[in-house]
Amino acid sequence: MKNHLTNQQVYDVLVVGCGVAGMYGALQFDENTSVLMLAKYEKNVSNSNLAQGGVAAVLDLEDDSYELHINDTMIAGGQANDIEAVDTLVREGPGDVLNVMNNMGVEFDRKEDGTLDKTLEGGHSRRRIMHYKDSTGAELVRKLLAETQRHPNIEVSDQTALYSLSRVKSGFRADIIKDGKPGSIFCSYCILCTGGIGRIYKYTTNPKTATGDGIRIAYELGAKIKNLSYIQFHPTAFNSEDGEQFLISESVRGEGAVLKNCNKERFMQRYDERLELAPRDVVSRSIILESRRTGSNNFYLDITHEDPDFVKWRFPGIYEGCMKYGVDMTKDLIPIFPCQHYLMGGIETDLDAKTTVPRLYAAGECANTGVHGKNRLASNSLLEALVFSRRAAQDIKRCMAAGFPGVQEYPSPMEHIEGGAPVPKGIKTEIRSIMQRSYFVLPDPGAIRSGKDQIDNILKRLKGGSFAITTDFCEALSMATAAHIILNEVDDR
Ligand SMILES: Cc1cc2nc3c(=O)[nH]c(=O)nc-3n(C[C@H](O)[C@H](O)[C@H](O)COP(=O)(O)OP(=O)(O)OC[C@H]3O[C@@H](n4cnc5c(N)ncnc54)[C@H](O)[C@@H]3O)c2cc1C
Structure with missing residues (x-):
C-alpha cells in the first residue's frame, strides 16, 4: 500500500537517502511493505550519481578469484579491514551486480564480442571493474530510480531532509524538513543511507548532500560511531583555480596515465614500486611529500601518449569536464591535486547492517561495515552499498516475518521555533x-x-x-x- 507523506504519515520502513544504497535497499521490499525514501535535495544529487570508475566484482572465476579480490581489499585497507565483512562483500557482491544488470536494466560497457569490458584500477590485481563509460554511478542511479517508480509501495520524497530521529514504541518518530517546513512521520524500521561527509572539507569531490547528517542523527540517538577519522583523500582531483574539485577517475591511471611533478617529471618511483597504480592513500601521500620536496603544489596527470579517439571514447565525461577549463586531455597535461573523497568509517554496523540501536540500520557510505579498513580499494563502495543495503532489507523482512510489531506510539510532532534565527553566516x-x-x-x-x-x-x-x-x-x-x-x-x- 502506498502512503502519501501529506496524508497518512506512518510507514513500515523509512529509507533515508536516494543514492545506490537507499534505492537498492528500498527495492528489496514487496508490495505489502510501505517504504518512504527521502532525498535531501533533487533525487539525483548524491555521491552515487557522480561515481565514475565502476563497480568491482569477481564475475569470471577462470581469470580471477574471490581470494584475490579479498586480498587486494585487505592490502589497500592496511589489513585493518573486518575480514568477515570483506568475505561477505566479495562473495555476495557478484550476485547483486548481476541482479542490477539482468533484472534492473543497468548497462555496463561491452567489447565488440559482447563480453563485459572490465577495467583495472589502482590496487586491483585483475581487471574486474564493470563500468558504463566514465559515468557508472549515473547509470546505476538512473536505472534504480526508474525501477523504484515501478514499485507502488515505494514513495520517494525529494527536497526532504531528515533532521532527527527519536525512539518510540516499536519504531521511530522522524522529524523532517520538507520544502523548508518542519514536520514528523513515523516508521517501524529505519535504514540510514545518507552518504559521506565530504562537505566538511574545503576541497572535496562530494556534492552538497554530503554533510554527515545520518551519522549525526545516529550519534544523537546513541548509536556507536566507528573510525570516522578513516577518510580517503583521492590523489587526482582536477585542480581548478575556482576551487571546484571534480574527480579524475583512477581508471585514467588504469588506462596508462602517469603522474608528473611541477618539473613535468614522473616521481612515483621515489615512493612506491607500484607507481601510479599504488592504492589511493599511498599516491596521495606521495604527492604531498613530493610537493614538500619540490616546494610546489603543481602536479599533473599525463595521458597524452594514448590514442586521442580512445581517450575521448573511454572518458567522455572527464574529457568534457577538462575542456570546460580549456584543458584538452588528449594533448595537455591535466592539473591535479589530492582532495577529500570518501569516508571509510561511520555508523557501526554488523553484517546485517544493524546499528547498535534496535530497528536502526545503516548502509552505504554512512556505515562502518569494516570492509574498507583504513583505505577503500577503488570501486568497492558501490559494491558495499548494494550488498549491505540488501542485507539490511533482508533482516527487516525476517523481523517482520517473525511477527515483530510495527510502530505503536505517535507522540506529537517536532516543535517548530517560530522566528528562530538563521545559521550564523560563515x-x-x-x-x-x-x-x-x-x-x-x-x-x-x-x-x-x-x-x-x-x-x-x-x-x-x-x-x-x-x-x-x-x-x-x-x-x-x-x-x-x-x-x-x-x-x-x-x-x-
Ligand atoms: C566523484 C565520485 C566518484 C566516485 N567513483 C566511484 C566509483 O567509481 N566506484 C565506487 O565504487 N565508488 C565511487 N565513489 C563512491 C561512491 O559513489 C559512494 O560511496 C556511494 O555511491 C555512496 O552511496 P550512498 O547511497 O551510500 O550515498 P549517496 O549516493 O551519497 O546518497 C546519499 C543520499 O542521502 C541523502 N541524504 C543525505 N542527508 C540526508 C538527510 N538529512 N535527509 C534526507 N536525505 C539525506 C542524499 O540526498 C542522497 O540522496 C565515488 C564518489 C564520488 C564523490
Missing part, C-alpha cells in the same frame, strides 16, 4: 577551513588540537542558540558534530 566555511588545515592527507597534530577547541565552540553555539529548524541548520549541526568526532578520535590516538 559557520560552514569555518568548519571546512578547520578540517582542511588540521586533518588532510598528512595530519598536523598542532592544528588538530586547536581545531578541536574551535569546533567545540561552534558546536556549543549551534546547540545553545534558538535557531530555526532548517536544512541549513541541520547540515551545520551535522558538519560540526562529524568534525568534533573526527578530531577527538585522532587526538586520542
Whole structure:
C-alpha cells in the first residue's frame, strides 16, 4: 500500500537517502511493505550519481578469484579491514551486480564480442571493474530510480531532509524538513543511507548532500560511531583555480596515465614500486611529500601518449569536464591535486547492517561495515552499498516475518521555533577551513588540537542558540558534530 507523506504519515520502513544504497535497499521490499525514501535535495544529487570508475566484482572465476579480490581489499585497507565483512562483500557482491544488470536494466560497457569490458584500477590485481563509460554511478542511479517508480509501495520524497530521529514504541518518530517546513512521520524500521561527509572539507569531490547528517542523527540517538577519522583523500582531483574539485577517475591511471611533478617529471618511483597504480592513500601521500620536496603544489596527470579517439571514447565525461577549463586531455597535461573523497568509517554496523540501536540500520557510505579498513580499494563502495543495503532489507523482512510489531506510539510532532534565527553566516566555511588545515592527507597534530577547541565552540553555539529548524541548520549541526568526532578520535590516538 502506498502512503502519501501529506496524508497518512506512518510507514513500515523509512529509507533515508536516494543514492545506490537507499534505492537498492528500498527495492528489496514487496508490495505489502510501505517504504518512504527521502532525498535531501533533487533525487539525483548524491555521491552515487557522480561515481565514475565502476563497480568491482569477481564475475569470471577462470581469470580471477574471490581470494584475490579479498586480498587486494585487505592490502589497500592496511589489513585493518573486518575480514568477515570483506568475505561477505566479495562473495555476495557478484550476485547483486548481476541482479542490477539482468533484472534492473543497468548497462555496463561491452567489447565488440559482447563480453563485459572490465577495467583495472589502482590496487586491483585483475581487471574486474564493470563500468558504463566514465559515468557508472549515473547509470546505476538512473536505472534504480526508474525501477523504484515501478514499485507502488515505494514513495520517494525529494527536497526532504531528515533532521532527527527519536525512539518510540516499536519504531521511530522522524522529524523532517520538507520544502523548508518542519514536520514528523513515523516508521517501524529505519535504514540510514545518507552518504559521506565530504562537505566538511574545503576541497572535496562530494556534492552538497554530503554533510554527515545520518551519522549525526545516529550519534544523537546513541548509536556507536566507528573510525570516522578513516577518510580517503583521492590523489587526482582536477585542480581548478575556482576551487571546484571534480574527480579524475583512477581508471585514467588504469588506462596508462602517469603522474608528473611541477618539473613535468614522473616521481612515483621515489615512493612506491607500484607507481601510479599504488592504492589511493599511498599516491596521495606521495604527492604531498613530493610537493614538500619540490616546494610546489603543481602536479599533473599525463595521458597524452594514448590514442586521442580512445581517450575521448573511454572518458567522455572527464574529457568534457577538462575542456570546460580549456584543458584538452588528449594533448595537455591535466592539473591535479589530492582532495577529500570518501569516508571509510561511520555508523557501526554488523553484517546485517544493524546499528547498535534496535530497528536502526545503516548502509552505504554512512556505515562502518569494516570492509574498507583504513583505505577503500577503488570501486568497492558501490559494491558495499548494494550488498549491505540488501542485507539490511533482508533482516527487516525476517523481523517482520517473525511477527515483530510495527510502530505503536505517535507522540506529537517536532516543535517548530517560530522566528528562530538563521545559521550564523560563515559557520560552514569555518568548519571546512578547520578540517582542511588540521586533518588532510598528512595530519598536523598542532592544528588538530586547536581545531578541536574551535569546533567545540561552534558546536556549543549551534546547540545553545534558538535557531530555526532548517536544512541549513541541520547540515551545520551535522558538519560540526562529524568534525568534533573526527578530531577527538585522532587526538586520542
Ligand atoms: C566523484 C565520485 C566518484 C566516485 N567513483 C566511484 C566509483 O567509481 N566506484 C565506487 O565504487 N565508488 C565511487 N565513489 C563512491 C561512491 O559513489 C559512494 O560511496 C556511494 O555511491 C555512496 O552511496 P550512498 O547511497 O551510500 O550515498 P549517496 O549516493 O551519497 O546518497 C546519499 C543520499 O542521502 C541523502 N541524504 C543525505 N542527508 C540526508 C538527510 N538529512 N535527509 C534526507 N536525505 C539525506 C542524499 O540526498 C542522497 O540522496 C565515488 C564518489 C564520488 C564523490
